[in-house]
Amino acid sequence: GAVVSQHPSRVICKSGTSVKIECRSLDxxxxxxxWYRQFPKQSLMLMATSNEGSKATYEQGxxxxxxxxxxxxxxxxxxxxxxxxxxxxxxxxxxxxxxxxDSYGYTFGSGTRLTVV
Amino acid sequence: xxxxxxxxxxxxxxxxxxxxxxxxxxxxxLRGLFWYRQDPGKGPEFLFTLxxxxxxxxxxxxxxxxxxxxxxxxxxxxxxxDSATYLCAVQETSGSRLTxxxxxxxxxxx
Numbered sequence: 001g002a003v004v005s006q007h008p009s010r011v012i013c014k015s016g017t018s019v020k021i022e023c024r025s026l027d028x029x030x031x032x033x034x035w036y037r038q039f040p041k042q043s044l045m046l047m048a049t050s051n052e053g054s055k056a057t058y059e060q061g062x063x064x065x066x067x068x069x070x071x072x073x074x075x076x077x078x079x080x081x082x083x084x085x086x087x088x089x090x091x092x093x094x095x096x097x098x099x100x101x102d103s104y105g106y107t108f109g110s111g112t113r114l115t116v117v
Numbered sequence: 118x119x120x121x122x123x124x125x126x127x128x129x130x131x132x133x134x135x136x137x138x139x140x141x142x143x144x145x146x147l148r149g150l151f152w153y154r155q156d157p158g159k160g161p162e163f164l165f166t167l168x169x170x171x172x173x174x175x176x177x178x179x180x181x182x183x184x185x186x187x188x189x190x191x192x193x194x195x196x197x198x199d200s201a202t203y204l205c206a207v208q209e210t211s212g213s214r215l216t217x218x219x220x221x222x223x224x225x226x227x
Binding site for chain 2: 004006032034042043044045046049091093095097105106107108109110111113
């Protein structure tokens with residue numbers, strides 16, 4: 001089946017530094033990828049939608065200059081949290097849309113736990 | 118705006134005690150309703166996609182059903198390993214994004 005690999009699974013960084021999270025589709029081409037964040041005991045909140053070769057579309061309230069998304073190839077999307085602060089600590093999850101998108105319409109990575117100290 | 122409401126927020130069952138989780142939704146046009154299982158510290162794991170009212174799908178102890186307003190995830194004779202958070206999400210016909218509910222945290226005691 002369609003597999004999305006997300007790295008790293010955990011990262012701790014100092015306040016003010018930047019962190020890059022990678023999301024790779026292993027056995028299919030993902031023209032569209034999604035980035036979510038999830039706070040404890042809460043559901044997934046969509047941050048942005050990225051399409052290969054074009055600029056990402058950010059959800060309302062998400063700072064595009066803080067959360068940089070690059071989708072340069074059909075198998076790789078990256079999320080860079082720039083100048084991270086403790087309030088950015090969260091669980092970040094990527095998802096890829098599987099075309100033609102029937103039973104495996106959306107498959108998710110295993111998530112990245114970001115802790116900013 | 119799409120809305121997805123799941124109930125109950127949390128559910129505790131004894132092993133073997135069957136029950137149902139509810140997902141109520143409001144969407145302008147439904148392309149698909151998705152059920153996922155999420156274990157702590159992990160990404161969601163796909164369970165089912167339902168496309169039209171009246172559709173049912175089964176996988177082991179789980180059965181998902183769909184009406185025009187809600188979906189149910191029935192769990193028959195659950196086991197402790199079924200303990201997880203179950204998420205419901207909808208995709209409307211005009212877009213590709215998913216809107217998630219808050220989830221139901223299921224605990225099955227041995």
